[in-house]
Amino acid sequence: MQLPLLAPALLVGQVLGQTHDISRDDHAWAPAGPGDFRGPCPMMNTLANHGFIQRDGRNITRENAVNGLRDGLNFNPTLSNIMFDQAIIANPEPNATYFTLDQLNKHNLLEHDASLSRSDAYFGNNHVFNQTVFDETRKWWQGPIITASMLANSKVARQLSSKAFNPTYVFTLVTEEFSLGEVVAPVIAFGDTENVIVNRTLVEYFFENERLPTELGWTRREDAVSLETILHATDTIRNATRLYTEPINSLSKRKLGRNPHFG
Template identity: 55%
Template sequence: MRLIFLPVTLSIALAAAIEPLDSHPWQAPGPNDFRGPCPMLNTLSNHQFLPHDGRNITKDKVISAMGSALNFNESLAALMFQMAIVANPSKNATFFTLEQLQVHGVLEHDASLSRSDAFFGNNYVFNESIFNETKLYWTGETLDANMLANSKVARQISSKAFNPNYTFTPTVESFSLGEVSAPIIAFGDMQAATVRRDLVEYFFENERFPTELGWSTRTEVVNIDAILRLSEIIGNASSLITSSEAVVSTRRRDLHAGIY
């Protein structure tokens, strides 16, 4: 009997951890506050789910912030912390700062959707020109996996063409797929792999949750399986190779039409 009711009890407990966004009003960072290249971590700090000064971000604070604001389960939030703590160069570090995430080649990487490459200077402040380049490929009011993937690939091509130090390893690719999936995870329909364009633009441009546009924290808990599924969808959509079946079908159609 306990096994039957455990998932329900767990869901209720996790749902209760969600904090009303009204209790976390947005506040712009001050001159002595740290911010980094990740718009979501910056947003969590701007809303004071994480320390507003961007310092002393511990595992417990990440778990609390991501659970409260985004309804991430504890294991997923803990994984996010483990990925970020490597940015702190101190041995056996138990916290990181948003400033430490600015170091190129640790977590920050080339071909960001909203930041300039480190080679060209500032790699952590929102760059309107870069983001305008990204938005060229967002061709509908609702973004799908193809639009997001197209903007990712286009930014890589642009970076590779103009940045002589362009670097994009398999590890970076894994990070990038998760990052491109993030707007769907935070603001969209995870089953359909779609998200409203206006919500995503508002988030990137303001580093603020788009509550003014009607968004609220999702009620279903987000786990690692959802991240992996959406990353795979974005990865598949990023491929420039079509299936052999599609090629054969096209040739058969053309033969029938007398083209060959």
């Protein structure tokens, strides 16, 4: 909301954690500046870089998050409210009504080992984009279109690498759910959510620049993203991470306990 007087507008901007800047109202991209907060989530950082949420990454309220996710990515309010409820726990203050992006950096709360684009906390900075880690991830994306199988392979490979070389590796069942959501995020934002595929160029541009790929022809999807959209895509990735090839019903019917072959 724009107020008619400059002084009240500046005051409101400071309360919300950013100064009011008319030149940025068109959501042009700008990188974080000195004193701005960013976190381990490339998408939240991107929304801040475009001004869909506070550009300084501070004091993100429920209203800020819901409006930003709607305006930037066309997430419906139900989904956006769920995401805010997950993020608000990062603010340690009792009964907090906002969070800052840097609060998301707390290790093993929401941020976790085996990120697609960040180093594990054990090795140092766990929230700034790491090109070496991302190169390790994208080598599994073989072709101009990234499929669910490719995304699943890169996720499993990052977990194996982290488990092998990080002596403090932690990856719980709760972590798995967050991880699946993060892996599928580029598909939700830029790809075909029904078939769970996405243009590789768009994804690489997004990760490496923390910028919406409008310069490459991307536009916000017309249909709102719902919780059902997310669940379908994450289940597709979950199924693709399985390293056995038989359907679940075939495995459950087999009398594995009677098989004497252990070789």
